[in-house]
Structure formats: C-alpha cells, structure tokens
Amino acid sequence: xxxxxxxxxxSETGGDLISSxxxxxxxxxxxxxxxxxxxxxxxxxxxxxxxxIILPLLFTISLLFQDHPPPTKQWVSDVNEEERITSLRKDxxxxxxxxxxxxxxxxxxxxxxxxxxxxxxxEEKTVPEDGLSMEAQKSEDRLLGGLxxxxxxxxxxxxxxxxxxxxxxxPHKPSSYLIGKIRKYEALYKQCGPDTExxxxxxxxLKRGQxxxxxxxxxxxxxxxxxxxxxxxxxxxxxxxxxxxxRVLLIDRGTDMGDLFCEPFPEKSWLxxxxxxxxxxxxxxxxxxxxxxxxxxxxxxNENGTSSGSFPAFVYLHLAHxxxxxxxxxxxxxxxxxxxxxxxxxxxxxxxxxPSLFLVPKFSEELEKLFPEKVTVFHHLGRYLFHPxxxxxxxxTRFYRAYLANAxxxxxxxIRTFDTGVGPFQHVLDQILAxxxxxxxxxxxxxxxxxxxxxxxGKTDRKPKVVLMTSLSGGYYERIRNMxxxxxxxxxxxxxxxQPSHEEHQQTxxxxxxxxxxxxxxxxxxxxxxxxxxxxxxGYVAQGLGGxxxxxxxxxxxxxxxxxxxxxxxxxxxxxxxxxxxxxxxKRGIDTGKLVPHVRHCEDMSWGLKLVGEN
Numbered sequence: 209x210x211x212x213x214x215x216x217x218x219s220e221t222g223g224d225l226i227s228s229x230x231x232x233x234x235x236x237x238x239x240x241x242x243x244x245x246x247x248x249x250x251x252x253x254x255x256x257x258x259x260x261i262i263l264p265l266l267f268t269i270s271l272l273f274q275d276h277p278p279p280t281k282q283w284v285s286d287v288n289e290e291e292r293i294t295s296l297r298k299d300x301x302x303x304x305x306x307x308x309x310x311x312x313x314x315x316x317x318x319x320x321x322x323x324x325x326x327x328x329x330x331e332e333k334t335v336p337e338d339g340l341s342m343e344a345q346k347s348e349d350r351l352l353g354g355l356x357x358x359x360x361x362x363x364x365x366x367x368x369x370x371x372x373x374x375x376x377x378x379p380h381k382p383s384s385y386l387i388g389k390i391r392k393y394e395a396l397y398k399q400c401g402p403d404t405e406x407x408x409x410x411x412x413x414l415k416r417g418q419x420x421x422x423x424x425x426x427x428x429x430x431x432x433x434x435x436x437x438x439x440x441x442x443x444x445x446x447x448x449x450x451x452x453x454x455r456v457l458l459i460d461r462g463t464d465m466g467d468l469f470c471e472p473f474p475e476k477s478w479l480x481x482x483x484x485x486x487x488x489x490x491x492x493x494x495x496x497x498x499x500x501x502x503x504x505x506x507x508x509x510n511e512n513g514t515s516s517g518s519f520p521a522f523v524y525l526h527l528a529h530x531x532x533x534x535x536x537x538x539x540x541x542x543x544x545x546x547x548x549x550x551x552x553x554x555x556x557x558x559x560x561x562x563p564s565l566f567l568v569p570k571f572s573e574e575l576e577k578l579f580p581e582k583v584t585v586f587h588h589l590g591r592y593l594f595h596p597x598x599x600x601x602x603x604x605t606r607f608y609r610a611y612l613a614n615a616x617x618x619x620x621x622x623i624r625t626f627d628t629g630v631g632p633f634q635h636v637l638d639q640i641l642a643x644x645x646x647x648x649x650x651x652x653x654x655x656x657x658x659x660x661x662x663x664x665x666g667k668t669d670r671k672p673k674v675v676l677m678t679s680l681s682g683g684y685y686e687r688i689r690n691m692x693x694x695x696x697x698x699x700x701x702x703x704x705x706x707q708p709s710h711e712e713h714q715q716t717x718x719x720x721x722x723x724x725x726x727x728x729x730x731x732x733x734x735x736x737x738x739x740x741x742x743x744x745x746x747g748y749v750a751q752g753l754g755g756x757x758x759x760x761x762x763x764x765x766x767x768x769x770x771x772x773x774x775x776x777x778x779x780x781x782x783x784x785x786x787x788x789x790x791x792x793x794x795k796r797g798i799d800t801g802k803l804v805p806h807v808r809h810c811e812d813m814s815w816g817l818k819l820v821g822e823n
Contacts, residue, residue, distance in 0.1 A: 349377050354387040355592045357394060357474050365470035367601040374608060374734055378755050380584045385577045390592065393451055394474055400425035400456045401476030407456075414521050414552055415485050427552050428455040429480060431489045432462030433528070434558040436722050437729070437745030439465075441560040441752075441782045444589045448562055451578075452571050455553065460489055464719045468726050470595040486522065492556060494531065498524040501534025504543065511546050522552035529558055529786045539564045540792035544571075560748070560782040562586070563807050563817040567800060582806045582819045583779040586752035594753070596730055603708075603727040608734065611706045615674035619649055620735030623679035624744040627767070632683030635769045639761055640684065640739070643774035647759055649737050650675065650703065653695035672702040676735060678728045678746070682710030729753070739774065742812035748782035756780055760812050775811060781819040783810035 349372040351358060362369055400406045406425040430446045432439060443459065450457040458480040459465060471477055480487070492498070500523045503509045513519040526535050537543045539561075547553065562585055565571055579585055596604060612618055621644070625636055644650040650673070677685045689705035697703060708728055715721040729746060732738060733754035740747030742763040751758045757777045762770035791798040801809040801817055810816035 352588075352591055353378070353381045354384075355382050355390065355588060357391070359474055364598075365595050366598050367596045367604075368470060370601075370605075371595070374605075375754075378587070380581060380587055380755055382584075382588050383578060383580055386579065386588065389451060389578060393454075396425075396454060397456055397473045397476050400427075401473070402458070402481050403476075410551060411485065417521050423551065425551075426453070426455045428453070428457050429484075429486075429552065429554045430457060430459045431492065431554060431556040432460040432465055433556050435745070436468075436725050437747075437749050438558040440590070440594060440729075440749050441586065441745050442557045444586055444593060445560050445562045445565075446555055446557070447589055447593055448565065448585065449555075452565070452574060453548070458484075460487075464722050467719060468597055468600060468722060469593075470597055472593045472595065486552075486554065489554075489556075492524045492526075492554060494526055494528070496524050496526070498522070498554075499526050499535070500524060500543075500547075501526060501532055501537065504537055505534040509546060511542065513549065519546075519549040519551075521550075522554060523547075523550055525553055525555040525557075527555060527557035527559060527561055531786070533790070536788035536790060537792070539568055539788055539790075541568060541570045542792070544568065559786050560586070560745070560784050561787070562781075563784045563819055564787050564800065566807055566819065567803060581821075583781050583821055584755075585819060586748075586782055587755050587780060590749070590753050596726060600723050600727050600730075603723065604730050607706075607708055607727070607731060611704070612674055612676065612731070612734065614671055615704070616671035617673045617737070618735045619644070619673065619675045620732040620738040620750065621675060621677045622732055622738070622740045622744065622747045622750060623677065623681070623684055624741040624746055626743065627764075632681050632687065633767065635764055635767050637684055637687055638769045639764065639773045641688070642769060642771075643739055643759055643761055646773065649739065649759070651697040651699040651701050653691060654698050655695050657696060670702070672704045675703060675705045676731055677705065677707040678709075678732060679707065680710060682707060685710070740777075743783075743785070745782065751777070751780050752782060754780075763812065777811055778808070779818060779820045783813055783816040783818045785813055785816050787815075787817040 350356075350369050352372070356368065360368055398404075400410075406423060410423065410425060410427065428446065428450045430443055434442075439462075447457055449455075457478060459478050461479045466479055471479075496502075498520075500509075503523065508514060509520070509523075525538060527538060538547075566575055566582070575582075579588075621640060623636065623640065625633065627633060627636075641650075645652055675688070677688070679685065685705060685707035692703040692705060708731065709724045725746070729749045730753065732747075732750035733752075733756070735750075735754060735756065738747075738751055738754065738756045738758040740751060740758045740760050742760055747758065747760075750756070757780050759774040760777050761774045762772065764770055787800055789797050789800055801807060805822045806819055807817055808820045810818045
C-alpha cells in the first residue's frame with residue numbers, strides 16, 4: 209500500500225475513512241449512523257492505520273533482537289545458554305507452557321535438544337549431587353580430577369586429554385594434597401630440569417666428581433631395565449620416591465621410551481640428555497663399586513659421609529630382584545638420611561617397591577596425606593605419567609573404534625604363561641574358561657541345541673558382549689572364539705572375541721613389539737571386568753590404569769588346572785615381588801606383611817607385598 213497517498217486521502221476527508229464528497233451520500237450516512245456512530249468509525253480507522261504503521265516496525269525490531277538481546281537482560285558473551293533460558297522463563301510465565309508443549313517438560317532434564325533464538329544445545333543430564341554440571345564433570349575428568357596440568361599443546365600428545373572420552377569416570381579422586389604436591393613438583397622441574405642453570409652446574413660438578421654444595425636441586429636417574437610391564441610399574445615407584453624426596457626425575461630413554469610415552473611434565477623433558485656423563489648404564493649392576501648397598505656393607509659411607517667427611521657426587525641404587533641385604537637397607541630411615549646428602553642417585557629396578565616405602569617412618573606421614581585411599585597409588589601416578597605417544601594412541605583408538613566401541617560390556621582376558629614349551633596349553637585354556645564361567649563373566653554355551661537365529665521382534669538387536677584377549681599365543685583366542693561361534697549361549701547373548709596381536713614370544717628389544725604391548729595394556733584397562741595372569745606386570749598395569757580389581761588366575765602346578773581357577777584381587781595395586789623382610793630398628797628379620805593393616809601379602813605371590821584397603 210502507498211502510505212503517502214493513504215495519509216493524504218485520510219487528511220482530506222478529516223480523518224473519516226467512510227466519508228464521501230457526495231453531500232447526499234453524507235447525509236444518508238449521518239442519518240443511519242448518527243453523530244456518535246461517525247465518531248466510532250473514525251476511532252476504528254485511526255486504530256487500523258496505527259496498526260499498519262507500527263506492526264512492520266515491531267517485526268523489524270524483533271528480528272534485530274533475535275540475535276542481539278535487549279540491554280535490559282544484560283546478556284553478555286560469558287553468560288551461558290542455561291542462564292539465558294532461566295532468565296527468560298522468570299520474565300514470562302507463558303514460557304513455561306512453551307517448554308512443556310514443545311519439549312515435554314521443564315528444561316534441564318535429560319533427553320533431546322533444546323532450541324532458543326536459533327541456538328541448539330545438547331540437553332544436560334540431571335545435575336549430580338555434588339552440584340557439578342555435566343560440562344564441569346567432563347572438564348574435571350579431562351584433567352583427571354586435577355592431576356593433569358591444562359597448559360599442554362594437545363597436538364603433541366593427543367592421548368593426554370582425549371583418554372577421558374574412552375574411559376568411565378573414575379570413582380577414585382586424587383587428594384587435594386597430591387594435586388598440590390604435583391604442581392609444586394612441576395615448578396621444581398622448571399627450575400632444576402635440563403637446560404637450566406642449576407642443572408648445568410650440577411652436571412659440571414658431577415663430571416669433576418664433586419658434591420654440589422648449597423644447591424636446592426637434587427636428581428634421580430631411572431635406568432631402563434627389563435620388560436615393558438616391569439619398566440612401567442618401576443618407573444611409577446621411582447616417581448613416587450622422587451616426589452617424597454624432592455628430586456628431579458630423569459629417565460634413561462633406552463631403546464624406545466621416547467617413542468612409547470608423551471612427556472608428563474610441562475615445558476621440560478623427562479628424558480635424560482644424551483650427553484649425560486654417566487650414560488654407560490651397563491656398567492651399573494649388582495657388583496658395581498658405586499652400589500650403595502656395597503658401600504654400606506664395607507662402611508665406605510655412613511650418616512657423616514665418606515671417610516673424608518664429604519658425600520660422593522653420586523651413588524647407584526640397585527633395587528632389582530637380585531639385590532642383597534645391604535641394598536635392602538634403602539628402606540630404612542637411617543639410610544634415607546644418608547641419601548639426602550647425595551646430589552645424584554642412579555636407580556635400577558624391576559620391582560614395584562611402593563609397598564615398602566609405606567613402611568619407612570620418614571615417609572609415612574607424607575604418604576598418608578598424599579594417598580588417603582592407599583590402594584590408588586599406581587592408579588593416580590600411572591594416569592599422570594603414562595600417556596601413550598601419538599603413534600601408540602593411533603593403535604589404541606583404531607582398534608577400540610573398530611571392535612570395542614559398540615559393546616554392551618567389555619571383558620578383558622590377559623594371558624601370560626611361564627611354562628616351558630609351545631602353547632596353547634589345554635590346562636590354561638580350561639582354567640580361563642572355568643574362571644570366566646564360574647564367576648559369570650561369560651555365559652556358557654549349549655552344545656545340544658541347534659544354532660537358530662533369534663526371532664526378529666522389530667526391536668534393535670542387543671549389543672554384543674566383547675572379549676578382548678591378549679597373549680603371545682593366538683591359540684587361546686582361536687579356541688574360545690570358535691566355541692562361541694559354533695554354539696549358542698544359554699543366555700542368548702552374542703559374544704565377540706578379539707585379539708590385537710600374537711607375537712609368539714616376548715621381544716623386549718624390538719620397538720614396535722613394545723608399542724603393541726603398550727597399546728594392549730591400555731586397551732585392557734578400558735575393560736569393564738578383567739581376568740589376569742599371576743605374577744604378570746602386564747596385567748598389573750592394565751588393572752591399575754583402569755581402576756579395576758581383577759580376577760587373578762591361580763598359578764598352575766604340574767600342568768593341571770587349579771580349583772578354584774581364579775580369585776578376586778583384594779586391591780587394584782601391583783604386587784612388590786621381592787620385598788625386604790627386615791626390621792630396621794631391631795636389625796633382624798620380620799614379616800613385613802604384618803606390620804601395618806594397609807600392607808599385606810599378594811594373592812598371586814605369597815611372599816610379595818601389596819597395598820590394600822585398611823578395612
């Protein structure tokens with residue numbers, strides 16, 4: 209409509225929309241309507257004209273405010289969608305009806321998506337009792353409850369922050385004291401790590417064989433030794449000792465440590481620089497003259513240092529399975545006081561010696577504050593330290609997405625045999641099945657019923673239960689897979705069996721062999737339930753990272769299947785296979801598995817020690 213012509217015509221007629229220039233017509237209209245009727249018509253006309261003018265303007269304004277809310281709402285960029293919707297609902301009661309009619313209930317409940325002003329947002333689940341939203345929970349889980357620092361470049365280590373999307377939220381929260389201790393340790397690392405002034409000075413004096421004086425930086429060098437499972441649990445134990453003694457941990461890269469794991473500490477590498485002057489680590493063994501236990505035995509060193517009254521620039525700690533009584537004094541208070549004065553310690557071990565650290569009085573109070581829940585030591589330290597490199601993470605995620613992602617339940621079975629000869633062994637196969645069936649981890653099969661597909665009900669088929677098997681041999685996998693293929697389960701469940709690799713024998717010296725081993729340990733840790741082999745650090749790593757209390761198979765004797773086939777672990781902690789049995793104060797032998805309620809003998813190795821719950 210031409211609004212100018214309309215307004216001009218409206219003015220010429222005195223504002224009367226039904227007026228006519230014909231006097232006769234005007235006379236007839238006034239007779240019919242009367243004077244009051246004319247006024248009413250004029251009012252109606254004015255209203256209609258006002259609507260025609262104002263409505264287009266209101267429509268334009270509404271379009272503008274759809275993307276730019278009015279300033280009276282005080283909507284700014286840092287206000288989230290939840291607050292915006294809540295604010296609108298308070299302004300207008302009719303909004304409540306809108307949500308009910310369009311989304312089946314109030315906002316904030318699980319299910320569906322919500323839309324407002326052109327924005328789409330996934331509906332959050334019900335807010336948990338601790339008051340954290342799901343987004344806050346995800347952020348907390350991404351940083352493992354605060355264990356991880358948030359200032360890493362994600363591209364350099366994809367697993368660091370992506371791993372939380374492959375795991376269930378851990379029920380075990382790190383203590384605030386542990387988180388604070390780790391942040392302080394990271395700061396110490398920046399001050400004393402490689403390429404710092406303190407480190408360079410320490411190296412200079414180490415080359416000269418001198419003790420570093422008035423330095424706040426002390427160092428602990430971990431020597432790469434033994435199989436990958438042993439290396440992982442030992443490195444976690446060594447890191448705990450470094451935390452307790454404020455020493456900068458540097459690791460011997462060996463043949464593949466840099467290819468297996470990401471850097472755990474911000475800004476500084478934990479890999480020992482290649483120009484480290486004592487890098488001939490094959491020279492350090494049980495007969496080395498620098499061995500601490502030997503120096504104690506021969507009274508070369510005591511709490512006052514050497515006979516010259518000073519401490520050596522370094523000593524070698526031999527904590528491997530073949531260590532002697534002198535080496536085992538490492539777990540005594542007096543000897544720890546001596547070690548405090550030595551700037552460089554070199555440590556070789558194939559044992560998870562954490563349980564015996566809990567028996568050292570010097571460390572007991574600090575450990576109590578770090579780990580109120582004592583069975584979580586490896587769970588927390590392992591998830592802080594051991595992030596698969598991008599190459600290994602690719603192996604993990606490709607296998608997971610292809611075979612494990614859509615499972616209703618994931619059952620991990622880790623098989624490690626110490627029998628001589630070539631497997632698979634029938635007694636081990638029988639033991640695996642006996643454990644899985646008796647503990648109802650897997651359903652039995654029916655061998656006397658025909659294989660008939662389930663009736664189609666029109667409903668979505670039930671997701672399969674997936675079994676992930678790891679073994680050097682492929683024979684156990686093939687036998688169990690064929691059993692669930694050839695016979696139906698008595699429960700009607702579909703069982704899928706997968707095994708990533710079968711290397712036939714351990715090849716510790718090969719890089720890609722160790723990459724696959726690390727990937728398989730990690731995949732096992734993503735299981736819902738886990739069966740492991742006795743004495744195996746491979747299984748210890750998986751259960752600790754996953755926070756799982758596994759069923760441990762009993763070690764077979766004379767090639768016979770044990771009865772019972774397996775038992776539930778009393779904790780998820782690894783076992784210390786070669787602990788000392790010595791009372792430092794009384795200077796005599798003692799059963800160290802009976803001193804405190806949280807250190808007990810292991811299920812799979814009667815002389816070993818492990819951390820357990822105090823109850």
